[in-house]
Amino acid sequence: MRRLLLTLAGLAVFLLALPIVGLLQRMPWTSLPELLADDVTLDALRVSLVVSLVAAVVVLVLGTPLAWALGRTDLPGRRIVRALVVLPMVLPPVVGGTALLFALGRRGLVGQWLDRWFGITLPFTLTGAIVAATFVALPFYVIAVEGALRSARRELDDLEGIAATLGAPPFTVLRRITLPRLLPAMGAGLALAWARALGEFGATITFAGNLPGRTQTLPLATFLALQSEPERAMALSLVMLVVALAVLLSMRDRWLPSR
Amino acid sequence: MNTSPGVSLAGSARIGELILDVDLVIEPGETVAVLGPNGAGKTSLLRLVVGLLTLEDGTLAIGGTMVDEPGAGTFLAPHLRRVGWVPQDRLLFPHLSVAANVGFGPGADADRVAGLLDALGLAGLADRRPDECSGGQAQRVAIARALATDPVVLLLDEPSAALDVESRHLINGVLAADTAPATLLVTHDPVEAATLADRLVILEGGAVTQAGSPTEVRSRPRTRYAASLAGLNLLEATASGTVAVTTLGTHVVLAEPADGPVHLVVPPTAVALHRSAPDGSPRNVWQATVADLQPAFERVRVVLDGPLPVVAEVTPAAVEGLGLRIGSEVWAAVKATEVACHPA
Numbered sequence: 001m002r003r004l005l006l007t008l009a010g011l012a013v014f015l016l017a018l019p020i021v022g023l024l025q026r027m028p029w030t031s032l033p034e035l036l037a038d039d040v041t042l043d044a045l046r047v048s049l050v051v052s053l054v055a056a057v058v059v060l061v062l063g064t065p066l067a068w069a070l071g072r073t074d075l076p077g078r079r080i081v082r083a084l085v086v087l088p089m090v091l092p093p094v095v096g097g098t099a100l101l102f103a104l105g106r107r108g109l110v111g112q113w114l115d116r117w118f119g120i121t122l123p124f125t126l127t128g129a130i131v132a133a134t135f136v137a138l139p140f141y142v143i144a145v146e147g148a149l150r151s152a153r154r155e156l157d158d159l160e161g162i163a164a165t166l167g168a169p170p171f172t173v174l175r176r177i178t179l180p181r182l183l184p185a186m187g188a189g190l191a192l193a194w195a196r197a198l199g200e201f202g203a204t205i206t207f208a209g210n211l212p213g214r215t216q217t218l219p220l221a222t223f224l225a226l227q228s229e230p231e232r233a234m235a236l237s238l239v240m241l242v243v244a245l246a247v248l249l250s251m252r253d254r255w256l257p258s259r
Numbered sequence: 260m261n262t263s264p265g266v267s268l269a270g271s272a273r274i275g276e277l278i279l280d281v282d283l284v285i286e287p288g289e290t291v292a293v294l295g296p297n298g299a300g301k302t303s304l305l306r307l308v309v310g311l312l313t314l315e316d317g318t319l320a321i322g323g324t325m326v327d328e329p330g331a332g333t334f335l336a337p338h339l340r341r342v343g344w345v346p347q348d349r350l351l352f353p354h355l356s357v358a359a360n361v362g363f364g365p366g367a368d369a370d371r372v373a374g375l376l377d378a379l380g381l382a383g384l385a386d387r388r389p390d391e392c393s394g395g396q397a398q399r400v401a402i403a404r405a406l407a408t409d410p411v412v413l414l415l416d417e418p419s420a421a422l423d424v425e426s427r428h429l430i431n432g433v434l435a436a437d438t439a440p441a442t443l444l445v446t447h448d449p450v451e452a453a454t455l456a457d458r459l460v461i462l463e464g465g466a467v468t469q470a471g472s473p474t475e476v477r478s479r480p481r482t483r484y485a486a487s488l489a490g491l492n493l494l495e496a497t498a499s500g501t502v503a504v505t506t507l508g509t510h511v512v513l514a515e516p517a518d519g520p521v522h523l524v525v526p527p528t529a530v531a532l533h534r535s536a537p538d539g540s541p542r543n544v545w546q547a548t549v550a551d552l553q554p555a556f557e558r559v560r561v562v563l564d565g566p567l568p569v570v571a572e573v574t575p576a577a578v579e580g581l582g583l584r585i586g587s588e589v590w591a592a593v594k595a596t597e598v599a600c601h602p603a
Contacts, residue, residue: 158348159350161337162346164337165405167408
């Protein structure tokens with residue numbers, strides 16, 4: 001029994017490691033500097049960084065209050081909102097992109113008014129790519145922070161109460177007690193959300209298209225290059241692999257327990 | 260209403276099923292201990308004073324400032340009240356050092372913080388994290404933190420539960436200092452209450468059942484709970500001349516005549532146990548059943564069921580000599596002169 005389980009576990013490890021090994025083994029190391037330095041790659045990297053970082057900021061600004069509302073209030077309808085939060089995680093990204101198009105497109109539910117009143121067009125723009133990335137990334141952050149808030153709710157209530165009796169006004173309590181206690185969960189959630197935004201493909205290509213220098217992110221550029229220039233696709237993949245490893249290493253205390 | 264420069268509370272609050280109704284004044288420098296069984300509302304009383312619970316009716320003033328008066332729509336948030344709270348589980352800020360915990364309050368000045376760290380023997384621990392402190396050290400940090408903001412009232416919740424001797428000594432020293440604020444401590448430990456407090460308040464089921472000096476409460480307990488704190492038996496009765504009739508209808512002979520509702524207090528050592536009916540001077544004699552036997556130091560407390568439900572305290576030799584077991588039948592006797600009778 002033990003042997004069977006270990007065999008299957010080994011197979012799983014093999015399945016996880018094989019693609020990485022395959023990628024590194026075929027990597028065109030000699031032409032790499034050239035491939036990484038050309039305009040297509042740099043443009044995609046720039047778009048990707050702008051999209052994922054702005055999305056991360058939006059996630060932080062909108063996701064933190066949402067996590068608070070879900071984790072520390074007893075507002076009615078929390079269960080429905082929680083289900084809504086998880087939806088982008090389980091929804092195929094292409095469906096998410098299609099839905100965004102029908103909601104925020106030029107003829108969409110809200111999009112037509114954005115266009116008519118403010119002259120704002122989201123589809124096939126950098127802003128649209130940011131909206132798509134935020135849509136898919138938000139759940140990762142909200143779930144991490146809400147979980148931390150809920151499990152520490154009692155402790156936070158107590159510590160915030162004590163801080164108040166010591167004369168600390170609400171904003172000071174938030175800054176010196178609540179936020180420091182939540183920082184690890186916020187950091188982990190944000191890293192996860194940012195990595196998800198960086199890797200976003202389906203919703204982006206559906207809603208924001210694939211315009212080089214404007215909405216073409218690293219994953220889109222990789223997919224496109226694969227058909228004409230496999231070396232470039234590998235180089236782009238390497239960039240994302242390095243970024244992913246960096247995120248993993250920065251979060252190692254949380255995801256790679258030493259014991 | 261006349262407000263004290265310390266704390267004046269006269270009002271009620273509803274906490275779940277419990278209705279807390281308290282009338283209490285604590286002058287600066289005075290220590291009042293609230294004693295009560297679990298669930299009497301002791302901790303809720305503290306949360307009311309700090310402002311984490313609100314009054315439903317009445318007034319609460321701290322340092323001469325009205326902080327909670329629902330009738331006038333007044334409610335001051337906790338951070339605007341001059342209180343220092345030491346909760347039972349201390350609740351030190353786990354991400355801050357000992358010194359940062361003590362200096363947390365915006366009103367805590369550096370000299371005062373240093374003085375408190377020194378007075379409570381914490382100077383050497385200033386850079387430690389709370390999880391590196393022992394229970395006694397953590398309690399001292401919590402008290403220093405509460406006093407650092409110069410509160411009008413210090414609120415202590417079971418302050419010396421499981422404390423080491425050194426911590427107890429240091430804490431008592433700070434609480435006894437001339438500069439100590441009005442102090443309200445809640446506890447279920449009568450020894451702690453008697454050693455720290457100038458006045459005792461007995462709280463049962465949300466209501467004050469007795470208030471007075473420790474000596475008064477000990478010698479004249481007014482409820483069964485207050486009597487049990489002092490180890491005494493308390494019986495409610497109605498007296499008429501030298502006879503009192505208890506709530507169970509049992510007649511008790513008194514040494515001095517009295518009239519009306521009374522509390523009869525009987526020390527457990529005054530209850531004599533016999534194998535057969537004794538005779539002699541004016542006594543109260545009755546037949547009882549042993550409900551329980553509890554060892555207490557060198558003695559055994561014999562809990563009796565019967566017309567007078569009291570506890571007798573006898574030597575282990577007597578238990579053996581009388582062959583006492585749970586369920587045994589025994590004769591109990593109390594001299595009339597041993598029954599203290601107080602008007603209820």
